[in-house]
Amino acid sequence: MEHRIDRIKKQLHAQSYKLTPQREATVRVLLEREEDHLSAEDIYLLVKEKAPEIGLATVYRTLELLSELKIVDKINFGDGVSRYDLRKEGAEHFHHHLVCIECGSVEEVVDDLLGDVEKIIENDWGFQVKDHRLTFHGICKQCQKATVKS
Amino acid sequence: MEHRIDRIKKQLHAQSYKLTPQREATVRVLLEREEDHLSAEDIYLLVKEKAPEIGLATVYRTLELLSELKIVDKINFGDGVSRYDLRKEGAEHFHHHLVCIECGSVEEVVDDLLGDVEKIIENDWGFQVKDHRLTFHGICKQCQKATVKS
DNA sequence: AAACAAATGATAATAATTATTATTATATAA
């Protein structure tokens, strides 16, 4: 935890931004809920528990900044809100997601499965890939079981 | 064109919806601008040229309906708006996109490159894939040339 | 024609995000 915070602090300093108490509180929430996919509002409410005086706009600004520095990835699963996802330590690319159309659960796929596809895009399409977003929509394990039973 | 409209008409009738003049005008705009990725507002303005009396809410309702029937796919490229993309004739899955982070251009990749990845997701993760969204972010051909020149 | 259901247009309401502005904290220079 402290180690991750330290790395992020350095990434901020490298661009001459500082890790203010508000920014640190926000990062801590993101670290504590790393598996989740929280909206700005969600994060705001959680940060308030640590730092009750924080304003919503500051949370938005912090998330915006962390996005620019590629510390978090901003993603949209099709409901009206943006969600913020901490990038896995050392990961080159954003990870993939499995979204269940029955129960709404979101699972993470940390292995990068797109190496070959990326080569095709670069070679056949002449497009220089920097990053990607891949989401599968379907039925999760639990919901499959539930369907068989009923 | 008329052939595609006819097919869509049948898809609607199959679920006992009708192809009203407003819906038809909307579908015509989508067909005419098939390569583009229009927002609801964009579509509204274009439909108005054909059917000036149409209301914005009707456009939203129509797009919602077409999404449910999988005639269009709703997608979000990270700016605040939803965009609507006609599904290619006979396509099983939504196609892929290449978004240039320099100039903002969006290119379409119609070949489905995810067959193998999908197998891994189904076998190793036990997740039953119904559809997917894949977007690459990077530098398009034109912008690469521009960079070399300068 | 009467009755009913589906669809529409106008517009109000909602919700997410961004902009503004006065204030506060932090860093730098004299």
Place this chain on the structure above:
DNA sequence: TTATATAATAATAATTATTATCATTTGTTT
């Protein structure tokens, strides 16, 4: 240290996209 400049913040207003409401229209079924 004190003064001064800069960056960041909180509160809140404004904006924007989308959805909800409701009276009216259209089309269909008796």
